[in-house]
Amino acid sequence: MKTSARPEIGACLDHLCIDSPEPQRLALFFQRIYDMHVSQLAGGLVLCEAPGRRVLIGAGVPNQVSFFGYALPDQAALERYRSGALARGAEAITSPSPLFGPDAFAVRDPDGRTVVFGVRAPEAPVAEALPGRLQHVVFRSTDLDTLVEFYSRQMGFLVSDRVQDEAGVLRACFLRTDVEHHSLALFRSPESRLDHFSFETTDWEHIRRWADDFSVKRMPIFWGVGRHGPGNDLFFMVKDPDDNLVEVSAEIEQCAADRSMGIWPHEQRTLNVWGNAIMRS
Ligand SMILES: [Fe+2]
Numbered sequence: 001m002k003t004s005a006r007p008e009i010g011a012c013l014d015h016l017c018i019d020s021p022e023p024q025r026l027a028l029f030f031q032r033i034y035d036m037h038v039s040q041l042a043g044g045l046v047l048c049e050a051p052g053r054r055v056l057i058g059a060g061v062p063n064q065v066s067f068f069g070y071a072l073p074d075q076a077a078l079e080r081y082r083s084g085a086l087a088r089g090a091e092a093i094t095s096p097s098p099l100f101g102p103d104a105f106a107v108r109d110p111d112g113r114t115v116v117f118g119v120r121a122p123e124a125p126v127a128e129a130l131p132g133r134l135q136h137v138v139f140r141s142t143d144l145d146t147l148v149e150f151y152s153r154q155m156g157f158l159v160s161d162r163v164q165d166e167a168g169v170l171r172a173c174f175l176r177t178d179v180e181h182h183s184l185a186l187f188r189s190p191e192s193r194l195d196h197f198s199f200e201t202t203d204w205e206h207i208r209r210w211a212d213d214f215s216v217k218r219m220p221i222f223w224g225v226g227r228h229g230p231g232n233d234l235f236f237m238v239k240d241p242d243d244n245l246v247e248v249s250a251e252i253e254q255c256a257a258d259r260s261m262g263i264w265p266h267e268q269r270t271l272n273v274w275g276n277a278i279m280r281s
Pocket of ligand 1 (some may be wrong): 136138196197198247249
């Protein structure tokens with residue numbers, strides 16, 4: 001059977017490393033709320049993991065991600081991607097991530113965080129939990145245009161949708177690295193920081209099961225349940241102890257290879273077609 005060529009780089013979000021003034025408190029949150037197993041790694045990082053989701057926590061100021069990792073399917077794909085990125089002007093630095101092998105490489109983005117590319121190591125067996133794989137991460141930036149330029153032109157991420165105001169100013173941008181609508185989104189904001197990351201679950205039924213589970217754990221929903229315009233994903237969000245938003249989502253759009261870029265108006269309905277939204281600018 002003939003397979004059509006895909007325009008994306010063919011990578012998916014694998015993990016992120018969140019800075020926290022109280023790493024152990026944050027790790028206990030992920031253990032209790034997201035049923036993640038917690039272990040201490042060499043170098044002072046804490047690893048929280050459940051099937052499909054891995055989050056590292058390091059000591060630092062809150063609401064920042066020191067690095068985050070995208071996985072390519074194999075060494076050959078990683079090497080092709082590295083060559084392309086270097087040819088487009090990327091400056092490779094040593095990977096800081098303990099979750100990728102020695103062939104991984106990293107690049108510093110214009111907001112000062114490090115994005116790592118590697119090959120996903122086989123997951124160690126961890127206890128079953130409600131399904132929710134780490135699928136996308138979202139940052140707020142005071143210099144959105146520079147950041148979008150970096151990820152799209154230099155790193156080869158593909159813009160799925162732009163959100164623009166009436167003057168044509170870019171307010172948010174959704175970028176994909178594989179068939180899924182976005183694995184990275186960027187919002188204009190007065191502050192550069194982590195906005196949220198998402199655990200994508202299997203379907204609507206599991207959105208309900210997560211929400212019921214949170215209810216038992218007395219973890220109130222902060223925003224949602226709703227459906228995003230760009231990406232069409234069902235979602236709700238809670239807040240972690242450091243005031244980061246953490247999302248559970250489902251049904252994210254699977255993009256056709258020839259999908260053209262969309263443009264959405266800067267209004268609440270774009271971010272939640274069912275109702276109100278958190279406007280970052
Ligand atoms: Fe999201």
